[in-house]
Amino acid sequence: MNTLTEQWIQITPTSEVPLREGREVKLGSINIALFNLGDRWMALENRCPHGHGPLADGIVGGYGTATTVTCPMHSRRICLDSGAVVKPLGQGGPCVRTFPVKVEDGIVMLDIQDSKAREVAA
Amino acid sequence: MKKRLVVIGNGMAGVACVEQILKHTQNFDITIFGDETHVNYNRIMLSSVLAGEKEFDDIVLNGIDWYRQNDITPRLGLRIESIDSVAKTVTDVDGGVTPYDKLIFATGSSAFIPPMEGVKKSGVFVFRTYDDTRQLLELSGPGIKAVVIGGGLLGLEAARGLQVQGCDVTVVHLGDTLMDRQLDPAGGGYLRAKMEAMGMQVLCGRSTEALLGGSHVEGIRFKDGEVIEANLVVIAAGIKPNSALAKTAGVSVNRGIIVNDLMETSDPDIYAVGECTEHNGQLFGLVAPLWEQGKVLAAAITGVGGLSFNGSSPAAKLKIMGVEVFSAGNFDCSRPGVEAVKYEDSSLGIYKKLVLKDGHLEGVILVGDASDDHRYMDWLRTNKDLTSQRRHLLTPPPAEDAGGDVAAIPESETICGCMGVTKGDIIHAIHTHGVCNIAQLKDKTRASTGCGSCTNMCKSLLRAVAPEFEEDKVKVLCDCVPFPQDKIREMIQSQRLKSVQEVLDIYGNGRGCEVCKPAISYLVDVVWCGDHEEDRSARFINDRVHANIQKDGTFSVVPRMRGGVTTPAELRKIADVADKYNVPLVKVTGSQRIDLLGVKKEDLPKMWEDLGMPSGQAYAKGLRMVKTCVGDEYCRFGTQSALSTGIELERRLENLYTPHKTKLAVVGCPRNCAEATVKDIGLIGQEGSWQVVVGGAAGKGVRKADLLITVETTELALEAAEVFFQYYRENGHYLERSYDFVERIGIEKIRRETVYSTDDVRAGLLDRLRKSKDRSSDAWLERNNPRATQFVQIEPMQMQYQGEELAAK
Numbered sequence: 001m002n003t004l005t006e007q008w009i010q011i012t013p014t015s016e017v018p019l020r021e022g023r024e025v026k027l028g029s030i031n032i033a034l035f036n037l038g039d040r041w042m043a044l045e046n047r048c049p050h051g052h053g054p055l056a057d058g059i060v061g062g063y064g065t066a067t068t069v070t071c072p073m074h075s076r077r078i079c080l081d082s083g084a085v086v087k088p089l090g091q092g093g094p095c096v097r098t099f100p101v102k103v104e105d106g107i108v109m110l111d112i113q114d115s116k117a118r119e120v121a122a
Numbered sequence: 123m124k125k126r127l128v129v130i131g132n133g134m135a136g137v138a139c140v141e142q143i144l145k146h147t148q149n150f151d152i153t154i155f156g157d158e159t160h161v162n163y164n165r166i167m168l169s170s171v172l173a174g175e176k177e178f179d180d181i182v183l184n185g186i187d188w189y190r191q192n193d194i195t196p197r198l199g200l201r202i203e204s205i206d207s208v209a210k211t212v213t214d215v216d217g218g219v220t221p222y223d224k225l226i227f228a229t230g231s232s233a234f235i236p237p238m239e240g241v242k243k244s245g246v247f248v249f250r251t252y253d254d255t256r257q258l259l260e261l262s263g264p265g266i267k268a269v270v271i272g273g274g275l276l277g278l279e280a281a282r283g284l285q286v287q288g289c290d291v292t293v294v295h296l297g298d299t300l301m302d303r304q305l306d307p308a309g310g311g312y313l314r315a316k317m318e319a320m321g322m323q324v325l326c327g328r329s330t331e332a333l334l335g336g337s338h339v340e341g342i343r344f345k346d347g348e349v350i351e352a353n354l355v356v357i358a359a360g361i362k363p364n365s366a367l368a369k370t371a372g373v374s375v376n377r378g379i380i381v382n383d384l385m386e387t388s389d390p391d392i393y394a395v396g397e398c399t400e401h402n403g404q405l406f407g408l409v410a411p412l413w414e415q416g417k418v419l420a421a422a423i424t425g426v427g428g429l430s431f432n433g434s435s436p437a438a439k440l441k442i443m444g445v446e447v448f449s450a451g452n453f454d455c456s457r458p459g460v461e462a463v464k465y466e467d468s469s470l471g472i473y474k475k476l477v478l479k480d481g482h483l484e485g486v487i488l489v490g491d492a493s494d495d496h497r498y499m500d501w502l503r504t505n506k507d508l509t510s511q512r513r514h515l516l517t518p519p520p521a522e523d524a525g526g527d528v529a530a531i532p533e534s535e536t537i538c539g540c541m542g543v544t545k546g547d548i549i550h551a552i553h554t555h556g557v558c559n560i561a562q563l564k565d566k567t568r569a570s571t572g573c574g575s576c577t578n579m580c581k582s583l584l585r586a587v588a589p590e591f592e593e594d595k596v597k598v599l600c601d602c603v604p605f606p607q608d609k610i611r612e613m614i615q616s617q618r619l620k621s622v623q624e625v626l627d628i629y630g631n632g633r634g635c636e637v638c639k640p641a642i643s644y645l646v647d648v649v650w651c652g653d654h655e656e657d658r659s660a661r662f663i664n665d666r667v668h669a670n671i672q673k674d675g676t677f678s679v680v681p682r683m684r685g686g687v688t689t690p691a692e693l694r695k696i697a698d699v700a701d702k703y704n705v706p707l708v709k710v711t712g713s714q715r716i717d718l719l720g721v722k723k724e725d726l727p728k729m730w731e732d733l734g735m736p737s738g739q740a741y742a743k744g745l746r747m748v749k750t751c752v753g754d755e756y757c758r759f760g761t762q763s764a765l766s767t768g769i770e771l772e773r774r775l776e777n778l779y780t781p782h783k784t785k786l787a788v789v790g791c792p793r794n795c796a797e798a799t800v801k802d803i804g805l806i807g808q809e810g811s812w813q814v815v816v817g818g819a820a821g822k823g824v825r826k827a828d829l830l831i832t833v834e835t836t837e838l839a840l841e842a843a844e845v846f847f848q849y850y851r852e853n854g855h856y857l858e859r860s861y862d863f864v865e866r867i868g869i870e871k872i873r874r875e876t877v878y879s880t881d882d883v884r885a886g887l888l889d890r891l892r893k894s895k896d897r898s899s900d901a902w903l904e905r906n907n908p909r910a911t912q913f914v915q916i917e918p919m920q921m922q923y924q925g926e927e928l929a930a931k
Contacts, residue, residue, distance in 0.1 A: 010920040016911050020659035021666075025916045034916065054675045057663040059640075062602065062633030065469075070636035072663045072671055077635075107919070 007113035014041075014106050022056035022069060027112060032099060034108065035060060035069065035080060042067075042080040043099040043110055049085060050076045055096070063087055124151040127423075128212055128222035130202050130367070132156025134165055135396025135412040136228025137184055138542050142420030144192055149424075152194045153220060155212070159199035160252055161186055166409055168255045169276070169441055172283025174616050178252060183541075205371035207389055224391050224423055225371075227379055229364040231397035231407065236271070236296075236359050240333030246355045249280045261354055264288035269342055269352040271330055273300040275438055277358035278313075281322055282442045284356070286617055292323040292350060294330060294342070296359070304438045304449035305487055308466070312473045312489040316445045319627045320617075325350075361407050363398045376400050383430040385419035395419050401433060408436050410539035417542070437499060439492065443613055444629040448492035451485035451502050453477045460484065465516045470631050474516055481509040496579040504530060528582045537583065538576045543569035545583065552588045559592040560584070599856075600638035603630035607855045610642065614649045621655035622646060634660070641856035644743065647779055648851050651890050652897030658909065667913060668901040669726055670741035672719065677726060679705075679718040680740035681733050682776065682900075685750040685768035685788075686714025692735065699732045713747045713785065714796075715740065724914050727905035736776075736900040743857070744779040745786070745847075748772040749797070753790030753807065762807025764790035767836050771805070774840065775847055777898040778891075781854035781863070784847070799827050802850075802860035803843050812839035816846050816872070817864030825861045828869040831877040845876045845884055848891040 009027070017023045017036040024046050025032045033046035033056035046056050053073030060069050066079040066086050077087040083096035100111040127143070127150040129136050140152060156162075160178075167181040189196045201215045211221045233248035235241055245261070247254055258280075262268065266289040270281040273295030285291045293300075299310030300317070314324050328348075333355060334341040343349045363378035374380045374388040378400030385393050395415045397406050406412060411434035421429040437450035455462050455477055465474040472490035476483060476498070482505055486498040501508065508515065531537075533546035551557045551566040563569055563580055570577045584591045598604045603626060605613070610625065619625050622642045626634045634642070639660035646654040658666050669677035681696065696716055700708050706720035715738055721729065730737070740746060748771045751757065753764025768788035775786075787798040788805040798804025800820035804827050806813040811834050818827030831842050849872065854863045864872060875883065 009918055011918050012911075012916045016916060018659060018910055020657075023911050023916050025918060027918060031915075051673070052675075057666075057671065057675075059636040059662065060659065061635035061639065062631060063635060067633070068635070073673065075636060110918075 006111060008102070008109045008111050011108045011110050014103060014108055017041075017108070020060050022058060022060065024054065024056040025110070027110070030112065032110065032112075033058075033069070034101070034110070037067065037080075041101040041103060041108055043101045044078070044080065044083050045097040045099075047096065048073060048076055048078065049094050049096060050074060124149055125223040126150070126221060127152045127224045127226070128220055129154045129226045129228055130212065131226075131228030131230055131396070131398075132158065132160075132162055132196065132198065133228060133230045133396065134162070134183070134409065135230065135416060136226065137162040138413055139226065139228065139395045139416030139419050140194065141184075141542065142416050143424060146420060146424040146426050148193075150224075152192075153197060154189075154194055155197045155200055155202050155214065155220075157199065157201040158251055158253065161189070161196070161198070163252060165251075166441070168249070168252060169279030169283055171252070171255050172249075172258060172280065173286045173443070174283075175443070202367060205367065207371045207373070207392065210391065222391075224393070226419065226423070227368055227387070227392065227394035227398055228396050229367060229398040231361040231363050233357060234360040234362045235357055236330065238330050238332055240335070240339065241357070243333055243335055243339040244337055245335075245339040245353055246333060246357065249276060249356050249358050250361075258284065258354075258356065259287065262287035262289045266290065266354050267351050268292070268354040268356065269294055269350065270356045270358060271342075272358035272360065273297070273324065273326065274303060274358065274360065275301060275440055277356070278317065279441055280356050280358055281317070282320070282445075284354070285320065285322055288618070289354065292325060292352075293317065294328050294344075295324070295326045296329055298327045300324065300326065301438075301440070301447065301449070304436075305447070305489070306453055306455075306475065309447075309449075309473050309475065309487045309489045312471050313440075313445070313447055316471060316490070316628075319632075320445075361397065363400065363405060365398055365400075368392075368394070368398070376403075378405050381415075381431075383418070383432065384422040385415055385431060386422065393419050393423055401431060404433055406434075408438055410434065410437055410536075413536055413539050413542045417536075437502075439495065443617065446488065446490055446492035448488040448495040448498075449486065450495075450499060451477070451483065453485035453487050463515050476515055478508065481507050481512075483508060493578065496576065496582065499579075500528070500531065503535070506530075528579070528586050537579050538567075538569040538571075541568040541571060543567045548580065548583050549587055552584065556590075558584065558588045558590045599641055600635065601631075602626065602634045602638045603642065605629060607641065607645070611645050611649060614645055620646060620650060620653075622657045622660040636662070640665075640743075644779055644781065644856045648894070651893035653893075664741035666909075667723060667726055668737050668741065668904065669721065669723075674720075675723075676720045677723060678740070679721050679726065679729055679733075680711065680715050680738035681735035682738040682747075682772075683715055683735075684772040684776075685748055685765055687750070687765060687769065688716075695733055695735070699729055702732065703729055711740070713740070714749050715747060727908060727913055730902040730905045735902075737902040739777065739901070742779065742901075743782050744777070745772075745775045745784050747785060748775075749785070749787040749801070751789045751791075751793075751795040753788075757790060759793060760790035760807070761809050762790045762812060763836070764788045764796070764805075764807060767805060767807075767840070768796075771840055771843060774844060774895070777900060778847075778851070778894055780847070780851055781856050782859045784850075784860065786843070800824060801827065803827075803846060805839050805843060810834065812836065814839055814842040814846070814877075817861045817869070819859065819861040821859075823861075827861075828864055830869070830873060841884075841888070842877050844891055845887050846872070848887040849876045851894075852887075852890070 022033045022035045025034050031046040032043050035042045048071040051073045053071040055069050057072045058069040063077050068077040070077050079086050083098040102109050132154050162184040164181040164183050170176040202212050204213045211219045213219050262284050268284045268289040269292045270277045271294050273293045281291045281293045299307045300313050329345040331345045332343045333339050339355050341351045365375045365379045368379045369375050379394040379398050381394050381399045396412045418429045418431040440447035460479045463476045475487040477485035483501040535545050555566050557563050564571050570580045599607050625642050640662050643660045663671050703725050705718045709717045711717050748768040750764045750768035754760030784802045786803045787796040787801040789796045789798045790807045798806050800818040804815045813832050814830045815827035816830045819825040833839050
């Protein structure tokens, strides 16, 4: 990993997000939905591509092999790994931005630079 | 003169054989000796009795009437001590001597007790008979540390039963793989994971050396010196044929009573059937071959002939609800020319393995999904050439082929091994009785009433043969937990599951989704009357923040106003709160409430505090409100007190969840100003009485509510509403409105099971309602003790730099 693109930001102690739930984190004017899946943490932009619903308020679950969050507005299922709309297929609009997350010493950390770098590369 | 036939053994094999004999001839004078005091019952279902899923009556195969109707003399609770094969008599423990012309040994098997110290201590059991089961039921319970020695089919079923009864269970297995006679290490690994997910401890590769303690067992010690605590021990380490008695008759006995292909022993007048037998060196411990043996024996002893027993390929199915394991044939892949075809999904816990030789199926292992077991059984039974199907071995055949495989089975082939029903019997029942669904088939032929593993096969046959076959209308909750809701409710109850995640881990894919999680949340709450482990992550956002999410991500706030009655002081508070928080829209609802719309999530707890009113639950799948007219307090036409009755009804039911939203109304006269006839429950006052109506709708469709009962007093009317409310809570499917529920169940049945049922039943419903009510509370009180960051955005600990720049990008 190129250290120049790494920008890990300390967000919150892990205890602040209950198991299998999401919470909204505001970084500047980006809203990020942060999910605690027990064995791992995931983050993506807190905005459903369909009706702009708050994904952090969704129910976490599985769909096929994907781990998903379901938007509370109109039940679009978003893959937490890729940010793609997996249900219904073909009408979900573009992918949701995802962000790398790591936990160090009980603190959840987000890297939003990396996501930007990936976007630029793409 | 009839010939005297004596059968020693009143178990499944012996009696099934007698049933076959009776099909051929009435020319025997039959006496059956059984050392158990019970009539003939289905031994393989004892695990279901232990698990609390069935009662003894449910597993009786032939009640006492059957013996009478067939002129059979049952001698129950009487053990045979010896046989004189020269004088042709049997002598029982009481010294009674019974002569025979023909004798059948159906003495079964008993538990094999591995050599270890201390097996005579109290608290040490085997699991073979109904009496064993009863003792286990008596002694098991919360706080009991139970150890099951033996991780085979029977041991695991016993372990699950004990766990359901509340015991803390450890399974100790000698081999490294659970059910190693039926599974390979990979399959056993998946099974182990399933058992452990249920909360059981599994110790493999342990040999038990001694049972410790004084007169009662207190622990067990393994060969490696490790000791674990145990106050109940069940030994299920295998079986051994009961063949000692046969030795007294002088017939050839090896490990079992040696029989030939006609089930004859070395004595021409003595036969043997079932687990006591040994055929070509093979012993038997599973039910299917016993039936085959019984048929052969019946044909031989009656002189009908024509059948012979050629051994069998063993098939086994684990009977633990939600843990599907099926195994048949020989799955040893180390033999030359043998190859395996596998399918594996580690997160779903599904493992399938087919073992093939020269294009024919030799063995099969299914863990996690045994729904196709009949197909593989057919392939084994018919030794089908699978070369042309090679690409589709692990996928089901196309729909138009359904029944194609059953067509190939000869009519004489047994479909239901437990009850001995052949394909011919089923076809006969379809043609002569017009059987067209599984329920009728069970009724007419008893097929699939035993272990149930042939149900799919029976369905295929019905589908192929019955012109008007009715598929069971079973709607599963969700692909994540593929069981009907009624079944899930039953499993939550019988398996004592208190949380959504437990249900998902044991019966589902462990993950769930937005469809099943709220449904299971509802089910665990209602089954345990609120004494469950609440998991907010499984609830919809409305039930996490106690407000209704709106299209722009804001929320609405509706305070409770019982009966639609408020005060100037409350109205002032509401107005002040609306001002203080800049509420964009204040609206009077159709439910006689005031709705504050457009509220930000972080303002919710503060608004509740400022309002000081309880939650109106206007967001919940639960009791919404009771709407009222002014009733006889003010109205010139009023005949009953609608206001006070409505307020009281709302008090009694508020804060409770229901399958879907539930809206009530109370009106003081039949003019029906608060529209009680189109509510889920309505109370309609009239001169001197109340009508209680249920299942009304004024939504997408309009449905006039059905009359539940007419009662004289207000208290009786309230009680009738409560009884129905709880009945709907317990029997409605999640997201089923009362009007669909009433249509599905039928108002007649509902009346029978609620207001017109026995005092006990009504008291039970009310009792459970009160329990739930006592554990419920106003959701808005959570403002005093909110869950972590439930209502707020998380503020990053570290001020990020370049944040604005990033966002602008």
